[in-house]
Amino acid sequence: MIKSILIFNNHGKPRLIRFYQYFAEDMQQQIIREIFHLVSKRDDNVCNFLEGGSLIGGSDYKLIYRHYATLYFVFCVDSSESELGILDLIQVFVETLDKCFENVCELDLIFHMDKVHYILQEVVMGGMVLETNMNDIVAQVELQNRMEKSEGGLSAAPARAVSAVKNMNLPEMPRNINIGDINIKVPSLSPF
C-alpha cells in the first residue's frame, strides 16, 4: 500500500502532499522535512530507493522517489509494493501531468494544486493503485474537465487562464522558483 505521496521542490517547499495513513498535522510537516532532508542530499546518480526514516514507520517502509528538474516526487510505500513498479508509476503520473497541463511545470502544480489532486485520485485511490494506463487516466480527467466547461460556461476557458498564468511576467518572482528551467523535463523513457 502507498502510505503517502509527496511532491516538493528543490528547496523543500511542498507542492502537493497526500497521506493515505493518518498523521497529525505537525507530524506531517515533520515527515516532509525529514524526507526532504533525506532525499535532497542524494546525487542524481544514486539509486532511487531509500529505507524509511524513523518517522514514517521504520524498516517496513520504503521511499521511492524521482527527481525532475525542480521537483521531487516521493512515494512512501510499505513492503507490499514493488520498488520498480512504483518507480514507473511515478513516471506514469508525471507523464500524465505533462499531458494534462501541456508541458507541465512547477507553476502548474502550484496554481492548480487541486487539479493535480484530481489527477492523482485517478491514479491512486486510498493508497491503492487504481489505474496505470495514462490514456485512461487522461480520459477520466478530461471527462471531469468537460463537466467543468459546461458548468462554468461564463468563465473564461481554463486554457487561456493557464497560459495567462504561465506568461505572467513575474519579475519579483521567486528567487526560489527557478524560472530558467521551470519545465519539468520528462526524461526519455529509459530513465535509469
Add this chain to the structure above:
Amino acid sequence: MSDVVEKTLTALPGLLSLDSQPGSNKLSSSSKLGNLIRGITELTSKHEEEKLIQRELTSIKEQVSSPNTSMRQMKELMVRAIYCEMLGYEASFSYIHAIKLAQQGTALEKRVGYLAVSLFLNESHELLLLLVNTVLKDLQSTNLIEVCMALTVVGQMFPKDMIPAILPLVEEKLNHPKEIIRRKAVLALYKFYLIAPNQVQHIHNKFRKALCDKDPGVMTASLHIYLQLIEENPEGYKDLTTSFVTILKQVVGGKLPMDFNYHSVPAPWLQIQLLRILCLLGKNDQSTSEIMYEVLDESLRRAEINHNITYAILFECVKCIYTIHPKSELLEKAAKCIGNFVLSSKINLKYLGLKALTYVVQQDPKLALQHQMTIIECLDHPDLIIKRETLELLFRITNAQNVTVIVDKMLEFLRINKDDYTTIDLVGKVAELAEKYAPDNEWFIETMSTVFSVGGDTMQPDIPNSFLKLLSEGFDSVEEDRKLRLFAVDSYVSLLQGEPGKLPQRFLQVISWVLGEYSCLRADLEVDTVLRLLAKLLDMKTTSSETKSWVLMAMTKLCEGGAGVSVARGVYETYSSSLDTVLRQRAQELQHLSQDPELRARVLPRHTGLEPLEVDSSLSFLDGFVSEALAAGAAPYKPPHQRQEELAQAKALSLEPYGLSLPLSMSSCSITDRQSPTLLSISSGLSGNSNDLSHKGGLRLDGVKRVWGREGYLAQREPAEESAHVEVPSTLRSPSQQGVADGSHSQTPTHTPTPEPELEKQQLASSLFVGLGSHSSVCLMGKSEPTPQRFRRKARSPASSSGASENVSHSLVSPPITVDTLMCNNLLDSHITSEPDVSPLEQTPPLSLGLAAANGSCDEELPDSDVKGSSPSLIGDDALVAADPAPHEEPPKDLLLSSYLPAELSGLSHSEITPLSSDQSLDLSACHVHKEGDLVLVVFIYNSSDSDIQQILLELDSEELEVSCECDGAVGGARGHSVAVCQYSLSVKRPSVHVELVGTVSYQFPVGTPQSGQFSYKLPLSSFIRPLTLSTEEYGTMWLDFSHDTKQNLTLISDDPEPLAASLSVLKKKLQLHVVEIIGMEGIVACRLLQDQPCLMHCRLHAGTLAVWLRSPVPDLPDCLMYFCQRALQEH
C-alpha cells in the same frame, strides 16, 4: 425540478460577484492564490511567512463565514485553505465549510469540497459523520462523476461505524455497467475490509465475482483484496491458484488488449501483483507450487525487453521462485537472473540485485560467491544505500572466519553514517556478530567499545545490558573470564585517561560498572586511580544524572581504605544536597558504606558475583501463566531487537525455506531477563536466564531446515543437516590472514603480478567470503552443539588445544586435497595460482602443490585444523564427472575384507560386506556391525593401484541418521594394494523403514588431479533395534506416556500349538525384541531404537490374527516397526 432551481440560485451570487469584478473570475481566483504564492516566495524568513499566512487565514475565515459568499467563491477559498494547510498552517475553521461545499455545491464545487474534506480530516474526525448523508446521496446519483467522487472519498476515508449505512450501495456498484465505477467500488470495499474486516465478511463471493469480471481493470483492482486475504490466510485460497495462474498465463501471453501494454509489456503491474499472490500461495506447498512452475518459467522467458518495468517483473519472479517449493531448473534461471541484476550498471537494479542476493544467500551461498567481486565493489559504492544493503548481505553470511573483516566494514560504515535509524539497526547487528563470533578477547572488547562510542545513546538498551551480563556471567573457563574482564578494565581505564567527555552516556555507564566490579582484578591498579577517574566523570558537565548514579554505585563498590573514605566524603558533600533524589540516595549509600567496611562487605560482597540474590528477575512466578498463554496459542516473547530484525526480514526475506522450521520450544522462549540499565548494577549477580541471550544471539539460522545442499538445490541434494563437517585448512584462509587479519605476515604475496588495488579487493573478497561454502553447515551445527553458544571462542579454546573438536569427529581430516569452490570461482586463482617461487612447500605433500602455490605459505596453515574450510562436496561438478565412469579393475574379491574388521568389532555380528563404489584406483565397501549399544558402520577403502594415496577424505551424510566418526582424525591414506578402514557410529534421527547414507570420497594421487566419487549405503531400520529390558510395571507407566501409536492386525503363526508365544519368539529372534511378559492371550514386548528411544508393543490374539499395538515417543517409529514385524511374520 427543485434541483434546477437550487442550482440557479446558488449560481446567482457567483454571477453577481462576477459582474462586480472586472475580468475573468477564473483569472481573479488564480491571481488571488497567485498573490498569496507570490507573497510567500518574496519572503525571506519563516517568521514573515507565518505572519503572511496568518493574515491570509484570517481573511479566508472572514469570507467563508460570511453568508454572502457564493459556492463558487467558496470553492476558490477552499483551494487557498488547502494550500495553507499544505504549508503546515492549521485552517480548522474551514473544515465544516468543506463539508458544506461537498453537500451543497454543484458537481464541480462538490469535487473541491470532497477533496478538501479528504485532505483535512481523518477517519476518526467527528465532522466526518456529517458527510455520510452526502455520500449516500451521491452514491445514488445518476451523474457518474458524482458517484465516482463519492466512491473516491469513501476509498480515502470513511467512519468505521457508518460503513453499514453505505455498504449495500457500494456493493450494488459492483454490478454497475461502467467499468470505472465497478473498479472504484472494489477498492472501496477493500478499504472497508482493511478498517472493519467483519463488516464485509458476507461479500467474499462478490470479491470472487470481481476477480472474474470481464474487464481486466476490475480484476486488477480485486487483486488488491486477494493479496491481503491470502497474506492473512494462504490456506483458504489455494483453490484459486489455478485461476491466478491462468490469468497470469494469459497476461504474459499477450492476450490482453493493447491498451494494457506499458512500453509494450503487457499489464506489468498486474503481473507483479499476480506474482506476489502466487508467491504467497506456493510458500511451503509443493503441490501448489507445481501448478505455477510453467507460468513462472514463461514469465522469466518473456521478460526480455530491456526496460525498467520488465526488471520489476523479473524481480518478483525471482523472489517467487525462491520462495515457493524449489525446482532446480527454475532456480538456475532465477540465479542467472539475479546475476543480471547484480552486474547491471544501473544502480537501481544493482540495489535490487543485492536485495535478491540477501534474500537467497542462505539457501544458496554459492550465489554470493559468484558475485563476490561485485559485492566488494558495492561495499565501496558512493551511495550509502547500496553500501547499507551490501552490509545487510554480508551480515547474513558472517561466520567465525570472516567476522573481523565484516565487522570492520560495518563499523567503517557506522562512522560515516548520519542516519540514526540505520545506526541503531547496524549497531545491533555488530553487537550480535561480536557476541556470536568474537575470535578473541581483545577484539571483542575493542569492537564493543567502538559499538558503544558509535552507537551512542540511541542504540537499543539491551546491547549494553547483554554485554554486561556476558561479562558478569562469564563462560566456560574461569581463566578466560578473568582475562576478558581484565582486558576490559585495562582498556576502559585508558579510555578514561583520555577524553571521557567525548564518550556517550551509555558507554560511560558501562565503563563505570565494569570498573566498579572488576578493577580489583588488576592488582597493580590503585583503587585511588580508579576512584579519581570516576570522580572526574562526576565533575563533567555533560554527564547525565543517570550516568552519575552509575558512577556513584561503582565508587561505592570500590571505596575502601583511607583514600576511598576521603574521596567518598568529598563526593558526599557535593551530592548529599543534590536536587536529584536518586543521586542523593547514592551519595548517602556511598558515605555510609565507605565508613563501615563490614556492612559494605555484606551489602556488596566481592567475588560472589554469580550467587543468586533473592530477586526473581526472570519472573519465574509467571511461568505458569506464560506456558498457559503459549499453550493457548500466544506468540512467544521476542526481544525488541529480534522483532525488529524479523520485520526487516519480512520486508525482503523469509529465511525459512520450505519445510517448517521447528516451532520454538518452551525452553527457548522462556521468559527473558531484561533489566533496565540502572538496575543492572544490582542485578548483575543474578543467575540470569542464559537461554535468553543465546536465543537472541542465535541468528535466525537455527531451526531453519536446510532444503538445498551446497551443490545448490539439485535433486541429488545433499542433506546437510548434521553433515559431516570437514575441517580442511582452506587456502583462502591464508590471504585473509596475511592480507587483512594479520598484516604483519611476512609472506604477504606482494610479489604477485596483479595490480595493487585489484589485489586488495581480491584479498578482501577472500577474507569476506572465507568459509562461506561451509557456512550453512556451520549454522546447522548449531543444532548438534547446544545452541546457547553466545561466544564462539568458548568452544574454540578447548577445540584448539585438544586438536579435535566434535566438529572434526567423523571426518577423515587431511591436509588440503580439496579444491575449494571459492578458489574455483574466485578470480584469485587465475592471478596467483601459478606463483612459482614458493619455497617452503617441499615438506608438504606434493599433491597439495597447486593449492599451496596459490597462497604462498601453505605450511603456515596446515596445522591449523581449526579452520573450517569448505567441505569436499564443494568440489566442482567436473571433478565428480571425471572420477565417474573410468574403467577399473574388479574389486578385490579374494581379499578377505572382513579380516580387516577392527579387533574390537570382529566378534560381533555384522552385515554382509557390500561394495559401495569403485574406480580405477579405489574400491569402497562397507558393512554395519551390531554392537549392543551402538551400530557401527565400517568402510573399507582398498587402494587397488600401485601407488600410495596419502590423503583420502570421506564424508558421510544422511537425512535420517546422525553420523559420527569413531576413528579420531585422519585416515591418512592407503598404500598401494592395501586397505584402510574407518568406522562410523550411526544413530537414528528420524525413523524410516530404510535409512540411507550418502557419501563422498575424495582423494588425490601425488601426481594428478583430485578425484572424487559418490556412493550410498542403505540399511534397514531393524539394524538399530535392540531389546529393552524392563518390568511389567515399568512397561505400564511408560505405555501411558507415549504419544505416537499405531495398530494393525498381523498374521499369526498358526501351525504352532502356542501361536502367540511362537509369534513373539519369531519377533524376538528376528528383530531383537524383548518379550516382557505373556499373560494368556496377551503379550507385551519392548525394544529400543538406538541410542535410547523406547518402543512398546502390545499383542493380543484376536480372531485368528495378532492384534498389535505399538507405542513410542518417537514419531514414525511405531509405523516402521510394524512394517518389520509384519515382514518377519510373513517370512517365517
